[in-house]
Amino acid sequence: MAVSKTRRITTPGFSGLICSSLLLVAAAPASADSQHEFLLFPSADTFNTFGESDPAVEDSSVRGSLDVLYSFSTDRFRFLAEYLLSTEESELERLKVGWAWRDEVMLWFGRTHISSKHWTSEYHHGQYLQTSITRPSLEEWEDESGPIPSHVTGVSLDVRHSLHDDASINYVIGVGLAPKFVGQELMPFDMLDPESGHDLSVHFKLSYRPRQFENMQLGLISSWNDIGVESESSPALADLRQIEQLTYGAFADWQWRKLRLIASFVRFDMDLEYFDETVKDDFDLAYLQLEYPVSDSVTLFGRTDNGFGEDWSAYLRLLPAFVSHRHMLGLRWDFADRHALTMEIADTAQQAVVTDHEYFKEVRLQWSAVF
Amino acid sequence: MIALRHIALLAALVLLPLDAARAERMVVLVTGASCPLEEITSLDVRKAYLGISVSVDGHRLTPIQVVGDELLSSIFYQSIVSMSRKSYERRALSLTLKYGTPRAKKVESVADAAEVVIEHDCGIAYLWKADADRLPMLKTVRTLWQGE
Numbered sequence: 001m002a003v004s005k006t007r008r009i010t011t012p013g014f015s016g017l018i019c020s021s022l023l024l025v026a027a028a029p030a031s032a033d034s035q036h037e038f039l040l041f042p043s044a045d046t047f048n049t050f051g052e053s054d055p056a057v058e059d060s061s062v063r064g065s066l067d068v069l070y071s072f073s074t075d076r077f078r079f080l081a082e083y084l085l086s087t088e089e090s091e092l093e094r095l096k097v098g099w100a101w102r103d104e105v106m107l108w109f110g111r112t113h114i115s116s117k118h119w120t121s122e123y124h125h126g127q128y129l130q131t132s133i134t135r136p137s138l139e140e141w142e143d144e145s146g147p148i149p150s151h152v153t154g155v156s157l158d159v160r161h162s163l164h165d166d167a168s169i170n171y172v173i174g175v176g177l178a179p180k181f182v183g184q185e186l187m188p189f190d191m192l193d194p195e196s197g198h199d200l201s202v203h204f205k206l207s208y209r210p211r212q213f214e215n216m217q218l219g220l221i222s223s224w225n226d227i228g229v230e231s232e233s234s235p236a237l238a239d240l241r242q243i244e245q246l247t248y249g250a251f252a253d254w255q256w257r258k259l260r261l262i263a264s265f266v267r268f269d270m271d272l273e274y275f276d277e278t279v280k281d282d283f284d285l286a287y288l289q290l291e292y293p294v295s296d297s298v299t300l301f302g303r304t305d306n307g308f309g310e311d312w313s314a315y316l317r318l319l320p321a322f323v324s325h326r327h328m329l330g331l332r333w334d335f336a337d338r339h340a341l342t343m344e345i346a347d348t349a350q351q352a353v354v355t356d357h358e359y360f361k362e363v364r365l366q367w368s369a370v371f
Numbered sequence: 372m373i374a375l376r377h378i379a380l381l382a383a384l385v386l387l388p389l390d391a392a393r394a395e396r397m398v399v400l401v402t403g404a405s406c407p408l409e410e411i412t413s414l415d416v417r418k419a420y421l422g423i424s425v426s427v428d429g430h431r432l433t434p435i436q437v438v439g440d441e442l443l444s445s446i447f448y449q450s451i452v453s454m455s456r457k458s459y460e461r462r463a464l465s466l467t468l469k470y471g472t473p474r475a476k477k478v479e480s481v482a483d484a485a486e487v488v489i490e491h492d493c494g495i496a497y498l499w500k501a502d503a504d505r506l507p508m509l510k511t512v513r514t515l516w517q518g519e
Contacts, residue, residue: 033433033491035473039464071471075431080471098471103424106470126468129461158470160423213421213454215462296457338460370464 034074041067043127045366049348051359063087067125076100084125089143093125093151095191098158106158108174111191114152115172115205116223118251118264128368131332133344136287137305137323138266142179142186145321145351147268147285148247149225151188152176152201160212168212170219172205180228181243184236184320199226199242207251216255221266222248236318242273243315263288270315283310299332316351324357325349339369396518397500398446401485401509406430406493411512419495420452420475421459422466427493435487435496439479447497450516485509 048060065086072079078098084091096110113120119139123130140146154176161169178201179186189198207219227243249266265286272279289303305326307316316322328346335341344364349357400416402408408427419425419432426432437443448456466472478484481502488494489508503511 033431035476037467037471037473039467041468069468069471071467071473073471073473078471100424103426122465122469124468126464129465129468212423213417213452213462215465 034072037069037071037073039069039126040371041069041126041128041368042371043366043368045133045364047362047364049360049362051361065125065127067093067127069126078106082125092191104160104162108156108158109154111151111153111189112156112174112176114149114201114203114223115156115174116203116221116247117148117150118205118219118221118253119262120150121172121205122253126370127366128338128340128370131291131299131301131342132289132303132328132330133342133364133366134303134326134328134346136264136289136303137326138264138285138287140323142188145185145319145323147316147319147322148223148245148266149179149186149188149201149227152178152203153189153191154201156203162212166211166213168209170205170207170209170217172203174201174203176201178225178227180230181237181240181318182230182233184234184318186227199228201225214255215253218250218252218254220248220250221264222246239274239276240272240318241275244271244273245315246270258293260291261288262291268313268315272314279314281313281315283313283316284308285310297334299334300330301332302327302329304328310351311357320350320352322351323348324351326362328362338371339367342366342368397514398443398450398497398516399500399503399511400495400513400515401488401498401503401506401511402493402495403489403491404508404510405489406510408493408512411495413513413515416495416513416515417452420447422463422472422474430493433491433494434475435484435494436475436477437479437481437484437496437498438477440499443497443499446516451497481506 044064046062063086065084068083070081076099080094080096082094084093094111094113096108096112098106098108100106113124115121117139119136141150152174154174156172156174158172163169177189177198179188180198190196201223203223205219205221207217209217225245227245229237229240229242231237231240246269247266249264251264252261254261267284268282270281272281285307287303287305289301291299291301293299305323307324310316310324326346326348328344330342330344332340332342346362348362349359352358400411408430411427415425415427419434448454448459452459463474467474476487478487481498484496484498485506485508488496497515503509
């Protein structure tokens with residue numbers, strides 16, 4: 001089995017949370033200027049993995065998912081909820097309320113996606129809006145062996161400064177509760193179980209947009225995550241007490257005529273605190289994706305995910321399904337107004353439990369849409 | 372003198388339809404007659420339609436998109452937001468996904484546009500000038516496009 005998947009159901013008591021949220025929305029001042037938005041992002045994909053020498057990595061699967069997004073806005077107040085339903089999981093992704101102090105300043109409370117992962121903060125679970133099927137491994141979700149927390153529950157400040165011409169500087173700074181390490185993955189804070197013992201996360205994203213009406217941007221990202229460990233949840237975590245993770249790096253989302261580049265480089269400085277010693281663990285992860293529309297409806301793209309100094313990482317060894325290298329090519333066909341068919345082929349290496357990687361090829365096919 | 376009068380009348384007859392035709396080939400920005408704003412810059416109009424919150428003198432602009440007229444829609448994409456329809460739609464979806472930003476309200480007809488504009492403190496819509504001139508509950512705040 002090349003790709004491990006963890007089935008996660010985080011619905012117990014969810015109806016109570018939804019009721020509370022709806023009460024909050026109902027209590028917000030209603031006027032003609034209030035507005036609701038409801039979006040559905042369905043997708044279905046199939047993948048096949050095969051290895052040249054090791055049949056153990058052969059795997060195939062079909063997965064369907066539906067991302068449901070709802071927002072309610074008034075002049076200064078905003079509510080946003082995102083819920084993902086799939087054949088593998090059912091999870092509340094985001095639930096937050098925002099207050100616009102000024103047009104350029106928004107204060108958010110609740111469960112959000114961390115700002116220090118560029119791809120995640122751009123695409124969230126809106127599969128149709130991202131060109132590729134797969135996410136860069138640096139940007140993977142916690143239950144897909146993502147190395148950086150994706151979900152933080154707390155407060156964040158989102159600020160935009162308009163500069164001369166059309167340019168702008170944007171920054172987000174957030175503080176909240178980080179996931180903790182359970183079994184072979186990070187487990188986000190459960191809003192329904194506030195006693196679950198999570199520690200602090202501080203995250204930051206600074207971006208410069210030369211034209212604030214377009215997607216082009218580049219900037220800096222950083223996060224500090226104090227990650228508690230449930231030592232009894234896995235033999236590999238037996239003596240591990242705490243993980244302190246500092247990440248910092250840069251990202252770019254740039255366009256030259258029709259060619260688009262999305263890239264990020266992140267440095268990890270980590271302390272793994274065992275009961276009897278502290279292990280230092282430093283490495284870099286990066287990705288670079290190029291996209292080129294060959295016609296109005298067809299886009300050719302490719303991406304390389306790479307690590308530097310990650311082969312011997314004690315932390316990544318705790319995430320055996322982490323994809324440390326992937327070289328991928330793909331083609332996307334947009335059709336029938338808001339539908340897309342995408343294909344990817346990739347040469348992939350997974351971290352595995354020991355330091356030897358598992359190498360395999362992947363073929364993926366996906367339909368995605370938005371309604 | 373009689374000849375001069377005839378020439379003047381002829382000129383008026385010729386120029387009046389020309390003036391009307393010119394008005395029809397102008398796209399204007401309208402807001403409700405009760406909105407206190409007398410001027411809205413084209414940058415603020417563009418920002419509002421591109422999902423950026425814009426308040427002018429404390430009045431929030433609420434953009435309304437008129438989708439029932441194909442030529443008017445083309446002018447909207449080319450001259451008001453300067454984006455292809457595909458890029459505009461993707462941007463609007465992306466902002467809703469990221470921040471819950473409401474998309475511009477879409478209406479089919481001029482009558483619907485007028486109705487929705489006056490529902491808001493300062494709703495804004497783009498209309499043919501000839502249509503805008505016929506609706507007393509609206510006022511024109513700027514010319515957005517003029518045909519050759």
